[in-house]
Amino acid sequence: MTLAAWKGRTVVITGGNSGIGLEAAKALRAAGAQVVLGCRDVARSERQAPGFPVRELDLADLDSVARFAGATEQVDALVCNAGVMGGPMLMTTQAIERQMGTNHFGHAALVARLLPKLSRVVIISSIAARGGTLGPTLTVEELTSPPAYAPQAVYANTKQANLLFAQELHRRVGDRVPVVAAHPGVSWTNLFVRQLRDEGRGYLVPPMRLLGPVFLQSAKAGAAPTLAAMSAPSGSFLGPRAFGQVRGRPHLLEVYGTATDPATAARLWDVTEQVIGLALPSAS
Ligand SMILES: NC(=O)c1ccc[n+]([C@@H]2O[C@H](COP(=O)([O-])OP(=O)(O)OC[C@H]3O[C@@H](n4cnc5c(N)ncnc54)[C@H](OP(=O)(O)O)[C@@H]3O)[C@@H](O)[C@H]2O)c1
Numbered sequence: 001m002t003l004a005a006w007k008g009r010t011v012v013i014t015g016g017n018s019g020i021g022l023e024a025a026k027a028l029r030a031a032g033a034q035v036v037l038g039c040r041d042v043a044r045s046e047r048q049a050p051g052f053p054v055r056e057l058d059l060a061d062l063d064s065v066a067r068f069a070g071a072t073e074q075v076d077a078l079v080c081n082a083g084v085m086g087g088p089m090l091m092t093t094q095a096i097e098r099q100m101g102t103n104h105f106g107h108a109a110l111v112a113r114l115l116p117k118l119s120r121v122v123i124i125s126s127i128a129a130r131g132g133t134l135g136p137t138l139t140v141e142e143l144t145s146p147p148a149y150a151p152q153a154v155y156a157n158t159k160q161a162n163l164l165f166a167q168e169l170h171r172r173v174g175d176r177v178p179v180v181a182a183h184p185g186v187s188w189t190n191l192f193v194r195q196l197r198d199e200g201r202g203y204l205v206p207p208m209r210l211l212g213p214v215f216l217q218s219a220k221a222g223a224a225p226t227l228a229a230m231s232a233p234s235g236s237f238l239g240p241r242a243f244g245q246v247r248g249r250p251h252l253l254e255v256y257g258t259a260t261d262p263a264t265a266a267r268l269w270d271v272t273e274q275v276i277g278l279a280l281p282s283a284s
Contacts, residue, residue, distance in 0.1 A: 015082025059106025087198030132160020187222025
């Protein structure tokens with residue numbers, strides 16, 4: 001199965017107005033797919049991604065996720081790509097810590113609502129998932145309102161949650177809906193620009209605009225694992241292998257040790273259902 005298999009089929013990409021999501025969207029469109037972008041600022045996203053249908057989706061608001069899913073009649077594949085990294089402790093509309101609310105809970109709610117229509121789910125994690133500290137006794141509070149907020153540690157936990165969620169979803173539905181996780185290595189995108197600004201280090205943006213493209217791989221290269229995930233077997237995890245998985249062509253990777261414990265995945269599943277107020281697929 002190659003990208004051509006998506007010709008004429010509909011792929012929804014969250015946050016496809018920027019970075020690796022936009023590059024994946026362009027490649028899928030070139031292969032003949034109908035690509036729909038789910039974005040929080042429709043007017044800006046239409047300017048950033050000319051020619052793509054853009055529909056409003058704010059993953060930091062579970063009501064927005066519900067509206068988006070309710071209005072989505074046609075979808076074959078869902079790419080859970082959107083993400084935020086770092087910044088101050090902010091809360092989503094439903095009072096969930098913003099990084100976990102956006103990166104994990106918003107996507108989990110979207111998957112729960114769209115799953116009956118899907119024939120593939122792709123979830124974007126990160127090498128940061130290796131540093132996640134979620135364990136089998138994790139609590140609702142730990143995820144929604146971490147007591148000692150350390151931005152990068154919380155980001156790592158969100159990406160660990162993405163990988164744990166992908167593995168557990170694969171165990172539960174992978175025989176009928178392939179579920180694949182991927183990470184883009186380290187790619188120069190707005191993720192870093194936004195983080196620097198949010199953390200009061202905006203003065204570093206101009207030098208980083210010069211240095212980032214030199215030292216980090218491009219968003220186009222970072223999108224390659226996402227595209228490979230569109231045809232990879234369920235349960236697999238794809239990303240670059242070179243330089244500690246920072247750059248290069250996508251390969252099948254071992255799932256990180258932080259995401260292989262079934263007890264942690266099962267606990268995350270239960271906590272996620274509680275927080276999003278939706279049933280996720282039960283174990284068969
Ligand atoms: N770049 C890397 O090196 C790297 C490494 C590992 C993992 N990743 C992951 O790759 C994914 C894509 O990131 P990127 O690097 O391409 O960064 P990016 O260019 O900043 O793209 C992130 C996308 O997420 C969207 N987004 C953020 N909050 C949202 C919300 N509440 N609702 C809907 N969309 C929202 C952004 O929309 P706005 O334009 O409105 O902000 C943007 O379209 C993320 O999941 C990130 O964690 C990236």
